[in-house]
Amino acid sequence: MPFLNRFFVRSVVVCYCMFLGSCTLAEDQVELEIWPGDLPAGSVQMAPKVIAKLKSELTAERIRFVDRATLTVYPAPKKLANGCAVIICPGGGYNILAWPKEGLEVAEWFNSIGVTAFVLKYRVPRRIPDRIHWEPMQDVQRAIRFVRHRAEQWDIDPGRLGTLGFSAGGHLTVMSGVQYNTKCYDRVDEADDLSCRPDFICPIYAAYLGDKYNDRIVELGPLVTVNKDTPPTFMAVTWDDSMRGAQSALLFARLREQGVPAELHAYAKGGHGYGMRPSDNPVSKWNDQLHAWLKSSGFLSR
DSSP: OOOHHHHHHHHHHHHHHHTOOOOOOSSSSSSESSSSSSSSSSSSOOHHHHHHHHHHHSSSEEOHHHOOEEEEEEOOOOOTOOOOOEEEOOOOEEEEEETTIIIHHHHHHHHTOOOOOEEEEOOOOOTTTOTHOOOOOHHHHHHHHHHHHTTTTTTTTTTTTEEEEEEEHHHHHHHHHSSSTSSSOOOOOOOGGGGGOOSSSESSOOOOOBBOOOTSSSSTTOOOOOOSSSOEEEEEEEETTTHHHHHHHHHHHHHHHHTTEEEEEESSSOOOOOOOOOSGGGGHHHHHHHHHHHHHHTTTTO
């Protein structure tokens, strides 16, 4: 079956499973809730009519409503597994999740290079207008600790766990790397005794890095606070993607100032929202550069 057709079939199956309420995607791919009980204090509940409408708008490409965050686990094949792991944050403006294109397809690619992948279904749509990333930030911090706590179960190295995200998920990825000391929720269980600092971050065409979440401002927002402990960073973006390329370049400069290992690939064309899908633009090969970076940085070595 052709590469993209295989992913399309998987997307349809996944959405069908969501309609049925099933959490099992395949023999080795399961969907796990990361919050064992109530959601963190302050979580905003949406009106039932709004929830029903959003659920009715579910498609094979987009998830429009999530009220309890989950991780879909993609274990690396045993013959390829190298112990590295990544939590993938799909994009969608913090309003939807581009689930297959920026989630499941990416997880399968990571499996092909021996990396165990976890696709984070964080809470959408936005609940808090002036803090659009707050509830997703709770989810990603909890997800990192959740995976570290179960690292032995999945035969992964808890010291080689990174985050990667696209667009709004790229912003969430950056926040996971620069705001890990910000306490977003109260302790739930022993997993929360572990660090939520990722060992590397990979924001891909990251959105909302500018002040006041404005992608047209060529400056970084006050929450993008880089220091010497910020995780090693890989970035890919295009010149024709609003001001996101310039903002990624500013982030790269700040990382350099602090001595944080970083790599930025800024391509001329490609726009926004391409995931890992092939095109005539060189940016469609950005994942080859990511593979090389992960390897040269030692993240793929047992």
